Amino acid sequence: MAGMKNRNFEQFGLEAVPSSLQQSTWKEYAIIAFAFSVNAGNFLVPSLAVTQGHLPWLPAFTAVWIGAILAFLCVSALSVPGALYGLPGQYILRAFVGSWLATKIASPIRVLTSLYWFSVQTIGGTYILQSVVSNFLNIHIPFTLLAVFTASLMAYLALVGYDAVKKVTRLFLPILIIGQSLMLFVIFTEVPVSSENTFPNTTFDWGIFFFYMSLAFVQFVSGVSASSDMTRYAKSARQGFTGMFLGNSAGYLMTALIGTLVAAFFQSTNPFVVLSEATTNTFIGLFITLSGLLAMISINIGNAYTGGFSLLNTLPSLGRLRSVLLFGIVGVILSCFPSLSTEAASIISILGAGIVPLSAIIVVDYLWIKKMSISEELMMNVVLGSYKINLAAILTFTFMSIAYLIIPKEFSPGMLIFIGSSIVYFSLHKYIVTK
Secondary structure: OOOOOOOOOOOOOOOOOOOHHHEHHHHHHHHHHHHHHHOOOOHHHHHHEEEEEEEEOHHHHHHHHHHHHHHHHHHHHHHHHHHHHEEEEEHHHHHOOOHHHHEEEHHHHHHHHHHHHHHHHHHHHHHHHHHHHHHHHHHOHHHHHHHHHHHHHHHHHHOOOHHHHHHHHHHHHHHHHHHHHHHHHHHHHHHHHHHHHOOOOOOOOHHHHHHHHHHHHHHHHHHHOOOOOHHHOOOOOOHHHHHHHHHHHHHHHHHHHHHHHHHHOOOOHHHHHHHHHHHOHHHHHHHHHHHHHHHHHHHHHHHHHHHHHHHHHEEEEEHHHHHHHHHHHHHHHHHOHHHHHHHHHHHHHOOOOOHHHHHHHHHHHHHHHHHOOOOHHHHHHHHHHHOOOOOHHHHHHHHHHHHHHOOHHHHHHHHHHHHHHHHHHHHHHHHHHOO
């Protein structure tokens, strides 16, 4: 590790970032959040609202965007402590759920979640890259070799740290915006003129509308546990909040719009693939494919960056560089197993049993119980390690995680458990503190 103590690598782990380095503006955070938004994984829920929920594209778009906006408000609010204290999100989590639950449960769950999405995004991107190389260069490169290369590149950029995230997303932004504009262009110019355009059997139903709204909310509200990882470099809490909210909202507006339109007109859940093939212009097809690859790289740098901090919160002795390096090595290995992407439903369901209750506890504790203010005494207890157990949080997490696994999937357990966890935690916390 001696050779890695280089000024080009971010050195700050669980210690606070000095105020002299807190210089990032809302525009920089908006760019980062926007670049993270438009990717193949985020297209899935908007597309399914049309293809499986059979909602017309406009209600489908409205449902998922409203759900996402509500989640982004929570995520942006939980970015405030990072800007105020210069600490990563997983460390600040100790002030909300206690050190034991944060280090032994919450951070390991976040590590597993980040590892899974890192590998799945890499697998999807590798298939696209392999197809491009084969079709246009007439060269066949083995999947494993390409996966190792792309995963290693993203892990290295996460190892460099926040500066790499900021520079890469700023560099990619023009290409991403042009790519999204071309995707909309292809949608409206390549759509068949027959009446079959409008996806058959679409009907509006309030139950389905709220189901997909809640699905989008649950998908993004899990970001509350890591949003401070980025904003610890913000000039102020307002700069961090504004940039994160605007960037996420604008990015998902494009994601939801493209995802629902492609689902309605092309009956597909992968806009990057279907639109690059639908166009008769080879250059446009390649540019859309390129934007898809760059979007995958952007989000995966974020997965590795925040995943490294989560691992560090569980194993502080590793230090930031070792934790990101270890995360990257495991992520590279997992990316070599394409079968992981086919097990998405069961894996996400299992991870959701921990993610949803924890997200609810964090949101309720910070927004309602602490009213977005962490006392100096509590922060000192967190730093000294004396705030070890939050009994209300532990009881809520245990009970509601079991309930999540028991409730049938058709009842949308994500939103039910989030609401239930919020009520249970608020009630238990009030009772235990009063008692």
